[in-house]
Amino acid sequence: MTEQTSSPNGSVATGTPGEDVETKGTAGQDAQQQTAATPRPPVKKAPAKKAPAPKERDRTGLKTFKRRVPVGPRERPTVIVDNLHVTYKVYATGKAASGRNAEKKGLLARTPAIRRAREVHAVRGISFTAYEGDSIGLVGTNGSGKSTLCSAIAGLVPAAKGAVYSEANPTLLGVGAALMNELSGERNVILGGLALGMSLEEVRAKYDEIVEFSGLKPEFLDLPMRTYSQGMGARLRFAIAASVSHQVLMIDEALSVGDRQFQQRSESRIRDLREQAGTVFLVSHALPTITKTCNRVLWIDQGKLIMDGGVDEVITAYTESENAADDE
Ligand SMILES: Nc1ncnc2c1ncn2[C@@H]1O[C@H](COP(=O)(O)OP(=O)(O)OP(=O)(O)O)[C@@H](O)[C@H]1O
Numbered sequence: 001m002t003e004q005t006s007s008p009n010g011s012v013a014t015g016t017p018g019e020d021v022e023t024k025g026t027a028g029q030d031a032q033q034q035t036a037a038t039p040r041p042p043v044k045k046a047p048a049k050k051a052p053a054p055k056e057r058d059r060t061g062l063k064t065f066k067r068r069v070p071v072g073p074r075e076r077p078t079v080i081v082d083n084l085h086v087t088y089k090v091y092a093t094g095k096a097a098s099g100r101n102a103e104k105k106g107l108l109a110r111t112p113a114i115r116r117a118r119e120v121h122a123v124r125g126i127s128f129t130a131y132e133g134d135s136i137g138l139v140g141t142n143g144s145g146k147s148t149l150c151s152a153i154a155g156l157v158p159a160a161k162g163a164v165y166s167e168a169n170p171t172l173l174g175v176g177a178a179l180m181n182e183l184s185g186e187r188n189v190i191l192g193g194l195a196l197g198m199s200l201e202e203v204r205a206k207y208d209e210i211v212e213f214s215g216l217k218p219e220f221l222d223l224p225m226r227t228y229s230q231g232m233g234a235r236l237r238f239a240i241a242a243s244v245s246h247q248v249l250m251i252d253e254a255l256s257v258g259d260r261q262f263q264q265r266s267e268s269r270i271r272d273l274r275e276q277a278g279t280v281f282l283v284s285h286a287l288p289t290i291t292k293t294c295n296r297v298l299w300i301d302q303g304k305l306i307m308d309g310g311v312d313e314v315i316t317a318y319t320e321s322e323n324a325a326d327d328e
Pocket residue numbers: 088089090120121122140141142143144145146147148149
């Protein structure tokens with residue numbers, strides 16, 4: 001289990017609270033496998049080095065820890081969110097009315113703008129544990145903190161307080177996920193695949209599958225992404241991201257812009273990812289999509305976790321609360 005850090009090279013440290021930190025990576029595994037396959041002459045054993053002390057906090061304000069007790073595959077926690085708080089500092093411009101503009105306040109006053117810092121407390125003490133095989137829907141009204149929570153899990157926004165621990169580097173797939181607008185769809189498939197850690201050969205091998213999944217017509221692949229509709233862009237992003245297995249994949253409204261056929265394909269792909277023992281978070285206002293793809297739902301309101309439970313239970317409570325608010 002790792003704390004999600006935002007290290008520039010994307011590496012992730014693994015650890016358990018109170019124990020020493022280990023770095024998880026394929027390089028180390030490869031080295032181990034190589035050692036097993038090729039016998040080497042005995043070498044003098046170096047005195048055991050003291051393992052480095054755990055990182056207290058990185059610049060995201062998150063800690064690193066190592067799991068102590070091995071647990072069964074389906075009970076393996078993949079993400080632990082512990083009393084997480086996220087705040088944004090925003091600057092609101094105000095107008096100081098003075099002199100001949102004294103009576104002209106607001107938009108008409110031509111006096112210098114005053115920048116006032118205001119804090120938005122977007123996530124307020126959320127705690128939960130996600131397990132392998134979980135597909136977790138995040139529901140809540142606009143501005144309740146769902147996207148912020150996902151960004152914090154992905155290490156894209158720092159925690160003001162609390163921590164996020166993650167088994168792997170969570171991948172966040174949002175409607176604004178970074179592809180290059182000036183490049184063609186084809187180039188973006190290659191770029192996106194490389195960004196997800198595939199080699200060029202792997203991307204080439206998966207290219208046709210990605211394009212087919214996206215449902216984009218071949219003639220569009222030569223065109224720059226800026227000429228694509230929002231739905232077409234979202235389909236390509238999802239197709240690229242879904243072409244690799246993710247231990248933790250977060251999808252933030254990225255499915256809502258595709259057509260019905262694409263949504264069905266995506267829902268089925270999310271179920272596959274889940275079955276491959278990954279963890280999927282799905283932010284969506286489309287409750288039927290959540291019902292079809294998730295086994296668990298978190299209801300967030302005003303930055304707080306209101307309910308964490310089975311799909312029917314949480315969706316029913318959330319819908320009732322929404323209906324009651326509409327009646328008021
Ligand atoms: N970059 C930002 N800077 C300042 N405030 C932000 C920023 N992003 C979000 N917020 C604020 O944080 C709060 C939570 O926003 P967030 O986008 O996480 O909610 P959400 O539940 O995902 O909303 P929606 O369903 O509309 O996408 C809101 O009050 C929002 O105004």
